[in-house]
Amino acid sequence: MSLPEKQWAQVVEKKGGPPVYKEIPVPKPAADEILVKIRYTGVCHTDLHAMNGDWPLPLKMPLVGGHEGAGIVVAKGDLVKEFEIGDQAGIKWINGTDLSCEFCQQAEEPLCPNAQLSGYTVDGTFQQYAIGKAAIASKIPEGVALDAVAPILCAGLTVYKGLKESGARPGQTVAIVGAGGGLGSLAQQYAKAMGLRVVAIDGGDEKKAMCDSLGAEAYIDFFTSKDVVADVKAATPEGLGAHAVLLLAVSEKPFQQATEYVRSRGTIVAIGLPQGAFLKASVFNTVVRMINIKGSYVGTRQDAVEAIDFFARGLIKAPYKIAPLKDLPKIFEMMQQGKIAGRYVLDVPQ
Numbered sequence: 001m002s003l004p005e006k007q008w009a010q011v012v013e014k015k016g017g018p019p020v021y022k023e024i025p026v027p028k029p030a031a032d033e034i035l036v037k038i039r040y041t042g043v044c045h046t047d048l049h050a051m052n053g054d055w056p057l058p059l060k061m062p063l064v065g066g067h068e069g070a071g072i073v074v075a076k077g078d079l080v081k082e083f084e085i086g087d088q089a090g091i092k093w094i095n096g097t098d099l100s101c102e103f104c105q106q107a108e109e110p111l112c113p114n115a116q117l118s119g120y121t122v123d124g125t126f127q128q129y130a131i132g133k134a135a136i137a138s139k140i141p142e143g144v145a146l147d148a149v150a151p152i153l154c155a156g157l158t159v160y161k162g163l164k165e166s167g168a169r170p171g172q173t174v175a176i177v178g179a180g181g182g183l184g185s186l187a188q189q190y191a192k193a194m195g196l197r198v199v200a201i202d203g204g205d206e207k208k209a210m211c212d213s214l215g216a217e218a219y220i221d222f223f224t225s226k227d228v229v230a231d232v233k234a235a236t237p238e239g240l241g242a243h244a245v246l247l248l249a250v251s252e253k254p255f256q257q258a259t260e261y262v263r264s265r266g267t268i269v270a271i272g273l274p275q276g277a278f279l280k281a282s283v284f285n286t287v288v289r290m291i292n293i294k295g296s297y298v299g300t301r302q303d304a305v306e307a308i309d310f311f312a313r314g315l316i317k318a319p320y321k322i323a324p325l326k327d328l329p330k331i332f333e334m335m336q337q338g339k340i341a342g343r344y345v346l347d348v349p350q
């Protein structure tokens with residue numbers, strides 16, 4: 001197959017953006033890499049953090065963002081055995097790792113100190129052709145729709161992992177903070193598929209309608225609630241609080257509130273990454289109520305296999321909207337204002 005020399009991409013040329021839609025060269029895969037012709041790519045709030053340089057991590061510049069890329073393998077290096085040309089493949093946030101450090105040896109590759117991050121330290125999927133290490137890229141089974149599966153590659157994977165990390169068991173209640181966003185909408189679906197009950201927390205009527213349709217048992221509106229803590233507790237069995245809390249919001253306050261409505265013996269999982277934020281908890285309450293507070297970061301290759309499998313079996317149906325790749329700046333603006341219910345998926349020109 002002959003590949004073009006040039007392609008369309010959204011390129012962030014300076015910290016703070018905006019992304020510029022322009023032509024750039026098509027990259028060539030190294031011996032252990034695949035080149036994926038991207039069909040659809042989701043827009044994660046992480047891409048906005050990346051453009052703004054919010055985090056204490058060195059950032060590639062100029063940068064092609066994006067890390068929920070689903071497409072077709074069109075070229076591969078000589079060492080690649082995992083994929084054939086024509087296979088459906090997904091490029092995730094973790095683009096490649098050294099596969100030899102202690103964490104990789106223990107199948108905890110997101111913790112690899114030499115990990116390459118799609119759309120942060122290497123160019124990501126807001127372009128027609130993107131590169132991934134074959135050992136880390138995800139297989140997407142034949143017949144799985146590439147638009148709907150794109151958000152599973154980061155949002156779905158991350159919340160599935162977070163729910164597993166919470167230790168919540170079927171029948172127990174999980175409070176999802178930021179339930180109306182990209183991660184939150186998928187978290188509700190994975191929670192339901194795993195037999196959990198959902199209390200959704202977010203703001204506004206559009207997100208309420210979405211959470212109701214996804215099967216949340218209660219919706220607490222943080223714009224209008226006079227006492228979020230009391231309202232969350234009231235929505236849980238016997239008013240004793242949520243067995244688990246998934247913190248997905250891009251705001252510090254809920255990270256400081258969650259210990260007040262988590263159930264005794266419950267687990268708080270921090271996943272959202274608000275800039276410069278800190279967790280704060282009463283030591284007394286943490287001790288005498290035996291509260292567990294932990295972080296969760298994307299997921300391993302095997303977590304991705306499982307998250308995609310839930311999706312492929314038809315258990316995960318979260319709403320998403322499709323927009324052309326050239327509309328990325330508009331989507332970032334809406335995201336900044338908290339105006340997106342669910343996820344946006346970009347349609348990449350073919």
Ligand code: 8ID
Binds near residue numbers: 181
């Ligand atoms: O591996 C990880 N830990 C990981 C993976 C992927 C994404 C972490 N993230 C991070 C992103 O970088 C981002 O910081 O998770 C966060 C959420 O990503 P997202 O779901 O893609 O963002 P979104 O679609 O904008 O949704 C955020 C929601 O939070 C709500 C907003 O209304 C929005 O619906 N929210 C906010 I901001 N403040 C809230 C509050 N006080 C709140 N919801 C409830 N209470």
Ligand code: ZN
Binds near residue numbers: 044047154
């Ligand atoms: Zn992401």
